[in-house]
């Protein structure tokens with residue numbers, strides 16, 4: 001980040017600032033969800049998964065800002081949301097809320113060192129910005145990859161969630177940025193957070209939130225606290241480097257997994273944990289905050305074993321994987337092969353699951369245990 005001539009410096013600089021903006025938008029929406037009458041900020045998509053004003057608002061904001069910074073309409077953005085649900089006549093009140101949230105957020109761009117639009121965007125421009133993110137990625141060229149709100153369930157429950165932005169260049173993740181608005185910057189904060197009951201009413205009293213970022217080959221990853229009130233983002237002063245944990249004894253290691261058993265087989269992971277001698281209870285955390293916990297050294301292992309037939313999407317992993325790798329960790333599929341981000345929106349060819357560790361020793365043990373246990377499991 002120090003040398004302005006370095007490749008991807010501008011991209012990373014803009015991406016980090018945009019993710020700060022997105023965090024600010026999400027925090028406002030999550031606070032509004034506190035009020036019982038505000039459930040109209042949440043909708044079910046045609047596949048029954050949830051989507052909120054924040055998902056659409058972040059996607060529109062990030063899409064608009066990236067397009068302004070990098071080449072207008074020609075930019076390739078792969079992102080989770082489309083405009084199908086939001087364009088329906090019965091979604092007009094949600095569309096109004098999204099447009100307001102986006103304009104409020106874009107108006108704050110100067111606070112984050114960026115330039116927003118001269119005039120507020122209309123509904124059609126907001127829909128167009130969301131719709132522009134319809135790229136399917138691939139092996140050639142640059143593709144931005146966005147999960148506007150990863151861990152939507154955590155978000156609506158007032159718990160952990162992440163805004164994940166990455167850029168893939170010729171099939172490899174080149175930059176990764178994770179905004180974690182409910183992940184405090186203090187050490188050990190995630191474990192403490194998960195031990196308290198994270199009622200939203202308590203949130204305003206906590207000092208929360210950070211953005212973590214990295215660039216491929218830098219061997220470094222950084223964390224900045226979110227800014228609040230009228231403060232401006234002070235880039236140089238606020239960043240500090242983060243590193244994976246040095247613990248390689250399974251008995252001392254902490255392992256993370258998805259909260260929902262639908263998203264990962266908890267009992268298979270418990271068997272692996274037992275085989276390698278992990279002693280601590282799993283840390284169940286929503287969203288890519290699990291990758292952030294490994295990159296920050298708060299946990300040593302992340303395992304996810306989705307049910308057979310589920311295809312993992314690149315936006316659920318790209319930013320987190322690079323953060324863990326550049327902070328000193330190792331990530332692969334459950335067969336030990338690196339994840340392949342070059343084959344479109346899915347992690348095609350993924351073998352059984354995903355394993356991220358703070359170091360090679362733990363990683364080797366987990367992969368060995370997967371091989372030993374797989375035959376006897378019914379995944």
Ligand SMILES: Nc1ncnc2c1ncn2[C@@H]1O[C@H](COP(=O)(O)OS(=O)(=O)O)[C@@H](OP(=O)(O)O)[C@H]1O
Nearest residue numbers: 149150151152258259260262263285286287306310
């Ligand atoms: N059936 C199934 N199996 C595996 N994974 C699934 C499944 N369904 C959805 N997803 C994707 O998982 C994303 C959330 O993963 P997490 O690891 O954060 O899980 S959890 O929320 O903690 O349970 C979640 O991301 P978001 O949609 O952004 O929340 C989904 O992309």
Ligand SMILES: [Mg+2]
Nearest residue numbers: 147150151316
């Ligand atoms: Mg997601």
